[in-house]
Amino acid sequence: MINWDQILPEYLIYWHEVGIWKFVRVFWYFIVFELFRYILLDYIVAFFRFLFRRERKQKFEHARRMLRMENPLLSVIVPGKNEGKHLYKLVKSLNEQTYKNIELIIVDDGSDDQTPIIGRNLEKLGMIDLFLRNEQRGGKASAANLALRFAKGSIIVHLDADCSFDRDAIENIVVPFYMDPKIGAVGGNVKVRNYDDGLCQRLQAIEYLKTVSVGRIATSSLGIYKIISGAFGAFKREAIMGVGGWDIGPGLDGDITVKIRKSGYKTVFEPSAVCLTSVPINFRILTKQRLRWDKSIIRFRVRKHRDIFYPHAGFSWLNFFASFENIFYNVILDITWWIYIIDVIINYNSTLHFIIPMNFTLYTAVAFAQMLSIYIFSERRNEELKLWKYAPLMTLYTGTYLRIVRTIAYVQEFVFKKSYDDPWNPVKSSSQAKMHGF
């Protein structure tokens, strides 16, 4: 007979003894939200993808053959400010692509460094097809729209200059257009390039794998995929022209996806179109970046595209769920989490020394369950194995750090509409956007 009292720590025995209902009562937040959304859903999707894997592969290969036969011109557009230093590497990385019929358009949005000289030079050398420069900065949306205006391709691929790409990334991101004509936009799989450089980068790498690589496969499979990453996305020409291109950011990635979905197209995620990006190298920069991203959720989902939730002529249940899922898992869960914390502090003050370790145990278990789902979905799972040992820290990273940042962002945006003051956009654009309620 095993003596559990001697093997297990005290808190586990406590939770064993108080019974299941008390356990559910105390960890209701974890059981209701986290377990379902991040574990069960992923495994259900993984199961179905596994069932239909052959079919999907055949469909994908067939579409690839169609693409190669037609060989359409792709316009790769790269808007940005002060990105000159990345351009040569970007051009080199694009030269390696398996898909060759590409025109490359770089837009320099009022850079105040060497970018214009570098860009003009590369254009002269024939390494860039068109280098456009706005002497006056207009913001990222206007730079992307300028490129769009001069793009000749039937598919527009939008990239960030500091990204690099798997050799077949461009080809794979356009294949889905040949799988279903209703697809208007495809998102690429963004992973972290500098994941091995430090703790901050490693935690972000796990987060990207969780939310981008796995999370988006799940939402895409359910038909509610809603954020095409600005770092790597492809758009059917008529779809993006139909919605008039990009509107003022920040968060224009999510915005353009919602606009395209609203105009009747499907949007999907393509995990095999892999792009590597460099993430913030310390928590100070990361906090700034996340504050900006999180504010855009309020601004675009909640404010600008609130009509998705109203019954009207263009109403779509999928769009409703896409936005609902997004708002629910970001805004509502965030608020609920604080309710949960207050609930625990008020009602279970005396047993905190049992609750906190149990909480960590649960989240760590979840973290490993997620690493397993990442392992199942990933196309470079073996390289990612070295991230496993950092999984326990994810409890603090996503469970605490990112939640606090998110809460600050929501408060700032809800109460003060802070994102309009973001220096990321020139004042002229922001003030116009604020006035017109975008």
Add this chain to the structure above:
Amino acid sequence: MLKILKQGEARLNVIEYEGVVFLRVSHGGFNLSEVAPHIDAMYIETTDEDVINGLVSKVRESNKVSEYLMPVFASSIAMKPALETVVDGFVRNMDFFQAARQTREIQERIGQIKYSEVGDENYDDYVLKTLSFLFSRNQALMPFRKRNSSTGYAYPFLCNLDHADGFSQLEYINTAVQDGLLNTTLVDKVNHCPHCSDTFLHFRESCSSCGSIDLKYEDLIHHFKCAHVAPLSDFVQGDKLCCPKCDNELRHIGIDYDKPSEITVCNTCNHQSQETNMTVHCMGCGKESSLSELNTHDVNSFEITEKGIVRAINGKKTQVITKHKQVSSNVIEWDLFKLYLRQETKRAQLSGSPAAMVSIRLNAEALWELSTHESGVLQHEVLNILSSYIRPTDLVAARNIFDYQIIVTMGSTEYVEELKHVVEVNLIKLIKDNLQIESCSVEVFSEELGGNANMAIV
């Protein structure tokens, strides 16, 4: 007082103003050397630029100092930028006050010049003529714009000399700059066709794709509210600007839209870009070049240096001395001396036996004021003294009245030191006794030949 005289048979039309006599001409029908002794300056009364230039050339091309430096004025009715520096001045309403004063100033400077004629054979003659002109005018040689010149610029005085246009002028002027007679100040840079050196060039933008010059330029418009960016023509609806994306009217630049840049559209190949090439079309030979292929030339103004003034006043000293009879067999001419020096340096290098060069420089302001004849005599005396102290195997030469050099072959250090001492003492004595000059010094220094030192001839 203004008097108009008619000179008998020559039928000269002259104007005398306060003792200054102006020859009044409107064409070139006179013999310059015949009239020159009777006049101080020339006054040209015509509006024809070519006639004025012809008359000025007639004067400047003379070899006689009194003729080629003669002040020339023109009537103010002919005033043109291209003539401003060619003539010495313009006379307004027959008022010769300024012209007479200028003439007297110029004449005073001409009076200091110690030669009456220059040769017309080589660069040196040309340089001397130019130096004397700049000295007499107390002015820099400022280029003026000239359409039909190959550089686009011409220089006063030079442009009225024989083969005096564009590059050939600059060739000998630049030798004077190298000799330290003139200083330069950059005035302009001129581009030349790389094929034919012409400066009549057309610059124009061309398509970076097909090279066509048929380009259309269009502003880009950024509509702030919806972030739409497109060429202006996308927005034009009648008189209004309307956004094709959001249908709003654009009313106020800076408030709801701006023009962040421009785009160029090629009408030949339809290439759209912000990058155009600059091509240069030469109107001389008709060939096309790129900007980077063009040759660039500096256009300078030239100011006379102290050394140039000495030369302008005294003429060519080295030539003066060579006309003198040989003092002794080891006094040789400068050119020959340079040859020997080179030989001796090589010999010393190979044989390892010592050789030295002694340089002597007379420092006396007063020497500048000597006449051609006087400086000739002085130089002769100096060479006499030097040759009397050196050994038969040594050689001595004068570069000009200031500078002398001696090659000491196979001399010991003691011998060289002693020679330097004797030379210094005796030369100071010579100058002080004969010229009654108090402030003078003689610099004497020596260097070993064939050692690490390079040849000391400058």
